[in-house]
Amino acid sequence: MSDGTGRKHGAGADFTRRTFVAGTAVAGALAATGFRFGIPLSGGERPDVAAAHGEDVVKNTRAVVEALGGMGAFVKAGNVVNILPNAQGSHPGTSTGPILTKTVVEMCKEAGAKAVRWLTWLPERNWERSNLKPLLEGSGAELVLVDIEADDQWETFEIPRGVKLKKVRVYKALNECDVFISMPIFKDHIGCRFTGVLKNYMGASHALDNRTFHPSFEGENLVHMEHCIADLNVAARKPDLCVCDAMTILTSKGPFGPGDIAKPNKVVAGVDRVAVDSYGATILGLSGSEINMIKNANAHGLGEMDLGKLTVKEIEVA
Numbered sequence: 010m011s012d013g014t015g016r017k018h019g020a021g022a023d024f025t026r027r028t029f030v031a032g033t034a035v036a037g038a039l040a041a042t043g044f045r046f047g048i049p050l051s052g053g054e055r056p057d058v059a060a061a062h063g064e065d066v067v068k069n070t071r072a073v074v075e076a077l078g079g080m081g082a083f084v085k086a087g088n089v090v091n092i093l094p095n096a097q098g099s100h101p102g103t104s105t106g107p108i109l110t111k112t113v114v115e116m117c118k119e120a121g122a123k124a125v126r127w128l129t130w131l132p133e134r135n136w137e138r139s140n141l142k143p144l145l146e147g148s149g150a151e152l153v154l155v156d157i158e159a160d161d162q163w164e165t166f167e168i169p170r171g172v173k174l175k176k177v178r179v180y181k182a183l184n185e186c187d188v189f190i191s192m193p194i195f196k197d198h199i200g201c202r203f204t205g206v207l208k209n210y211m212g213a214s215h216a217l218d219n220r221t222f223h224p225s226f227e228g229e230n231l232v233h234m235e236h237c238i239a240d241l242n243v244a245a246r247k248p249d250l251c252v253c254d255a256m257t258i259l260t261s262k263g264p265f266g267p268g269d270i271a272k273p274n275k276v277v278a279g280v281d282r283v284a285v286d287s288y289g290a291t292i293l294g295l296s297g298s299e300i301n302m303i304k305n306a307n308a309h310g311l312g313e314m315d316l317g318k319l320t321v322k323e324i325e326v327a
């Protein structure tokens with residue numbers, strides 16, 4: 010889709026016509042509200058969101074982190090870094106790309122990280138199916154498998170201002186680090202229509218709690234789920250950095266697929282999870298204001314969803 014300046018922004022020709030038309034309408038609306046694509050930044054100014062477009066995922070990943078000040082702005086010598094990717098299977102567009110994830114590990118090591126760990130309560134077979142495990146073993150990172158049966162590995166958080174969720178269990182490993190990096194893949198979701206950084210936190214909350222989020226994907230249960238995700242984000246540790254996969258994404262039948270896919274060939278990064286998700290939604294032809302989960306998180310004060318108030322740096326990578 011177009012950002013109103015003639016530059017392509019989004020999944021391009023691989024989208025269905027309906028998605029393309031919707032995406033074009035969203036981009037036009039964003040341009041009308043002052044969404045600042047690729048504007049020049051003054052020296053030292055950090056954009057709210059950086060998005061790199063190109064066929065090389067490694068170059069894209071390095072470009073967006075560099076636009077935010079470089080990995081050294083987040084990771085210091087001797088730091089322990091915990092990463093939360095999305096590992097949900099081998100179907101295209103369902104899991105965070107292994108090369109992207111490995112690149113972030115390498116950048117953390119280059120910045121002087123003492124240890125880099127990938128976190129999950131999912132069984133190891135998920136990492137094997139998503140093709141993350143082979144690269145993990147050669148990356149110098151450690152896979153931390155949190156036991157959902159071990160009470161001492163979980164912490165219960167009260168959420169007094171939660172709309173639907175008043176308490177939730179989050180694994181302690183999420184807080185046992187100096188730097189936390191959330192690494193979801195932007196994709197379709199049968200319930201909330203879009204999944205990104207906010208939804209990725211369900212990979213850190215207890216499986217039994219997650220089941221209460223969506224007893225079904227119908228009617229009020231969808232409203233309930235989107236409130237629960239926003240409430241969970243109130244309790245869980247704020248990410249120090251978000252690096253999101255939008256290279257090959259699932260545009261239907263998410264989150265597990267198989268379904269229709271698109272190839273936006275983008276990597277997106279930022280520190281404000283609401284802003285990053287609001288931008289990510291546009292890649293699927295949506296806007297943040299159309300996603301209740303994003304609106305609820307914005308209402309909680311977790312970040313800014315109005316892209317007209319944000320600076321987005323668009324980077325073309327050769």
